[in-house]
Amino acid sequence: MSERRLYLDRGIGETRGVVTLDGRPERLLIARDGGSTTAKLGARLVGRIRKVEPAFASAFVDLGGVEALLSFKPEARPVEGQSLEVEIRTEARAGKLATVRAIGPAEGAPRLLTAAPDIAEQLAGFARNVQLVEGREARRAADEAEADALEIVHPLPGGGTLAIEPTRALVAIDVDVGERKGQDAKRVTRQANLAALAVAGRLLRLKSLGGIVVIDLVGRGHDGNALMTAARAAFAPDNPGVAIGPVGRFGTMELTVPRRAPPVAELLCDAKGRLTDLTLGLRLIRAIETEGVAQPGARLTAVCAPEIAAAAQPFAAGLAGRIGARFEIRPDPAAPRERFDVSGR
Template sequence: MSERSLFLDRGIGETRGVVLLDGRPERLLIERDGDDQATRLGARHIGRVRKVEPAFASAFVDLGGVEALFSFKPDARPVEGQSLEVEIRTEPRVGKLATVRVIGPAQGAPRLLAAPPSMAEQLVSFARGVEIIEGREARQVADEAEAEALDIIHPLPGGGNLAIEPTRALVAIDVDIGERKGNDVKRVTRAANLAALAAAGRLLRLKSLGGIVVIDLVGRGHDGNALLTAARAAFSPDNPGVAIGPVGRFGTMEMTIPRRAPPLAETLCDANGALSNLTLALRLIRAIENEGAAQPGARLTAVCAPAVAQSAKPLAEKLAAKIGARFTIRPEPASPRERFDVSAS
């Protein structure tokens, strides 16, 4: 039986929540200071229908300076100017608006009625009755989850690996048998595919990826029923809304998974796919805080790229209020952007 554990890292400028599934990261939730809570999953609003698009069975809703989209059935077409109580169903991502579900009619101007669930409440919803672990262990788990979420190639238990690469149209997953051992080729490929499906479900939740997913399975002559059963089990935590197709003639399995939050890479990376200056600044601040805890009373010096130092300035003020002004962040033009050094004296 699967076992989940929960971790909460309350950092300077950022809070991270992690769900582990059998000891491996399954979900990583990130909230940063200044994030717009209005479009977080579960936030409830009074919204006003701004525009109706009958051809697409969709309507644009003004939430009070923020716009969202909802789909309607032909017999439930809204009226422009109508007020509705709505709840955020999917958060916005690059190039896409948030979507809402309609709760019912409402009165008054667009406004926020109820804030989204807190990070702790979200974590508990994934594993009820499980104690949330905080502190140093939670920070280490969150760091490891973040690193795995950004990887492309992931090893499979027993050998082999899978590669996960999102594109504009879909998420492509390639299964590679690698050096997986065994004399019976069919049995080896079957085991690799079953392991890949289990890992894919966990990793897509970790990376917060959804939409159309195509898995290129390894081998031929697949046991379609066994793979379909395994896929249903692997992606059951993503329900409602998961649809899984049979293994196709070219050895691929296609499915759709609901998108509820933006891909984690959008939070951690810039438009070019590199870690953003803010992400690196947050890592720098954590490193200084960790070193300060390990060496109380010592003066600390952090050397980093100028762009990262600039992003870290407001965070450094908050850190100084917590551990004292016993550290210096020194910009070094020759320092690689994604590397920094923290030393004590």
């Protein structure tokens, strides 16, 4: 039976929540201080219909400086200028607006009515009656989840690998049998494919990826019924909204998985796939805090690239509140951008 555990890392500058499935990270939730809470998943707002597009059965909704998209049925077409109470169904992501569902009529200017659930509340919804773990163990779980979420190639239990690469149109998943051992090739490929489906479901949730997903299975002559059963089990936590197609003639399985939150990589990385200065600055703050706990009373020096020092500086006061003003962040133009050194004396 699968076991889920919940972790909450209350860091300086950001809070991270992790769900693990049988010891491996399954979901990673990140909320950064100062971020907009208007169009977060589950928030309820009054929105005003700005423009109706009958040809696409969609309307643009002004949420108060933020725009979202509302799909409607012909018999429930809204009117431009109308106010509606709406709930965020999916958050905005690169090149895409947030989407909302209509709850009912409303009055007044666009505004937030009910904030989205915070990370602790979201975690509780993924595993009921499970105690929330905080502290050092939660930080380790969050760091591991971040690292896994940014990897492309992942190992499969029993051998082989799974590669996940999002594109503009879809998410491509490649299964490789690698050095998985066994004399019966058909049995080996069957086991690899079944393992890959379970791992793919977990990793897509971890990376917060969805939409059209194409899985390139290994081998030929697939057991379609077994693979369909495995896929339904692997993606059951993503329902409602999952649709799974049969294995095609070219050995691929296609499915659609609902998108609800933006990909983790969009938050942590820039358009070129590099970790942002803010991501690295927050990692530096956590590293100094960890060293400060390990060396109580020591004077700490963190050496890093100038842009990372600048990104970390706004969080220095919060760090001083936890470990005391006994650290220095020293910018060094020669320091590698994604590496920093924290030492005590």
